[in-house]
Amino acid sequence: MQSPIQENPDTPEAGGIAALRQRYGERYRWILLGSVMVGTMASIMSSTIVNVAIPDMSRHFALGQESAQWVSSGFMVASTVGMLTTPWMLARFGYRRTYVMTMLLLMAGGIAGGVASEFWLILAARVAEGLSAGIVQPIPAIIMLRAFEPHEQGRASSLFGMGVVLAPAIGPSIGGLLVDWFGWRSIFFMVVPFCIASLYLAFRFVPVTSPGGGAAQRDAQLDWPGLALGAAGTLCLLNGLIQLRGTSHGSAVALLAGAAAAVVAFIAWQKRRQARGGSALMNLKLFTHRTYAMGTIVSFIYGTALFGSTYLLPIYMLLALELPAAHVGTIMLPSGIALALTIGAVGRITHRVPTHVLVSVGLAMLGASFVLMPTVPLQAPLVLLVTWVTLGRVGFGFILPSLNIGSMRTLDKTLIPHGASAINFLRMLGGATGVSLCAIVLEWRIAAHGDSLANPATSAARLAAFDESFWMLAGLCGLALLAAWQLKDRSPAARSAQ
Structure with a gap:
């Protein structure tokens, strides 16, 4: 077996972490986090923005519902599987090459999707974008746990989270305008400027070294x-x-x-x-750490509730409450702002408040929002609906900055890349499951109540079916609470002293 290249990662020519830290000073870790945030935002935006183009795309290619669904499902499958390769990519190519390759792949997928003349090319472009998104998304958590002190990790997570939640918040709105003005192809091109910016930042600020701080291991086998x-x-x-x-x-x-x-x-x-x-591919030693093992269970169920509710809420507003499409975006906007503000506030206290407390509070608020959703009747004031949606998003804000960091804080540094990869993989797998689960339960309950979504008008039966779907999500949050309480680790004072 060939030995790793023995270049010195701390020389300016090698672009090692130490050299970059010396060049940019103590602020370098924040610059590095901001640099990878641009690429992560682009990857997250590519996952959500295409949804607004599916109706026009379906008409253009004469697609059925099942074929059109693979535009989103193909991305999610590729993204989920891609997350498993992140530790190998980082060990084999180092931070910079891995990040640059993912951004080039994401940009290629965007351009290919925008010029595609056949539907199979659209699917290939979505798979390429999904692979890129899956590989890049665990990287920020690895950087936060390696480059920041324990008492700084919460603040770093909150700043990163505030930036990242803007992508799914503003993406569909901008995407809708692009579709109206330039057609569905313009959606794919939206990631290109973000990818160009991220490539520029990568060559300036992202180190060439691998997660261990040394040279990339060129003989690492996938x-x-x-x-x-x-x-x-x-x-x-x-x-x-x-x-x-x-x-x-x-x-x-x-x-x-x-x-x-x-x-x-x-x-x-x-x-x-x-x-x-x-x-x-997945280091099973990770699951011998109780805190991490419980964190992965919470992450899977949380992903199910997060993606499931993201799918269910807009349909509920449109098909059950019969709200205009324009109102859906208006209703979600305050909750998006509340989510960003909550992430910023909670991130500052993650080193003082135990992880299991923050995650449990978030899950309780999220579950309560689902339980209360059936109290919104037809023709109800929108403020009531906005309140319950915002309550759930505030709950997300308690979970996001604390779950990944808290679950992996007790891991040895050599296990962090594998830990970040596995927990993100399970969250995405839970998300993919959640979307299908909500659709299955909703269709089942609507049929059981003798109604159909094909009917143009809503009914009491339809409202009851949606209510039961929300209660199912609340039950999942209850299961996650049981696992979240097992996230207890050492005291905050001991963690701060690390």
Whole structure:
């Protein structure tokens, strides 16, 4: 086996962390965080902004509902699987090359999608964008845990979170204007200026070194069998959930059974590979840390509730409360502002208040917002709906800055890249599950009440079906609360002394 390149990462020519820190001083870690935030915002925006273009795109390519859904599902599958490769990418290529490659891939996907003449090219572009987004999203958490002192990590997480939540907040609004003015193709080009800016920042401020602070390990091997099993399991799970929404229940059961078999095979393969001294795609030693293991459970369920509610709320406003489309954006705006402000405030106290308390408070508020949503009747003042939506987003604000940092704070630094990758992977997998789960439960309850979303007018039966879907999400928050209370670790004073 070839040995890693023994270049000195601290020389100016190597662009190592020490050299950049010496050049830019103590503010360098904040500059670095801001630099990767631009690329992360671009990747998050690419995941949400395309939704406003799907109706026009469907008409252009004469797509059915199932084909159109793969524009979003293809991105999510690729993003989820891509997160598993982040530790290997960083070890193999270092921070700068990994970040630059992901931004180039994201930009290529945007340009290809914008000029595509066939639908399969659209799907290929979305897969490329999803891979890029999946690889880049765990990187900020790794930087925050490595470059910042424990008492600074909360503040760094809050500043990063405030910036990142702006992407899904403003993306659809700007996207709607672009579709009206220039057509659906313009949506794909929106990420290009962000990618160009992130590439400029990468060559100036992102170090070439790997997470360990040394030279990138050019001989690092990717766990291809593990990646294939992870991809197969994710595809089977999401396809199985989609099939449950139709009439092919036999196919759904077979796909879900395949997903379960892939999970068992993946775990067995990771154990075998680690026992032989190989580099595993997911380091199973992570789950011997109770705080981290509980954090991944919370992250999965939280992802289910987050993405599920993001799917359910707009449909509820449009099809149950019969609000105009323009009102939906107006209603979500105050909650987005409240989310950003809450993240900023909570991030400043994460080193003083235990993680399990912050996460539990957030989950309780989120669950309460779901429980209270059925109290909004037809023709109710919008202020009541805004209040409950905002309550849930404030709950998200308590969870976002504290969950990842708190779950990984007890890990050895060598495990942090794998920890960030796995917890983000499970959150995204939960999110993909949540969207399908909400759709399945909603369609099931509407049919049980004798109604259909195809009917143009709302009804008491439809409102009852939505109410029961929100109660399901509240129940998930209750399950997450049980796991969140197990996030107890050492006292804040001890953590601050690290």
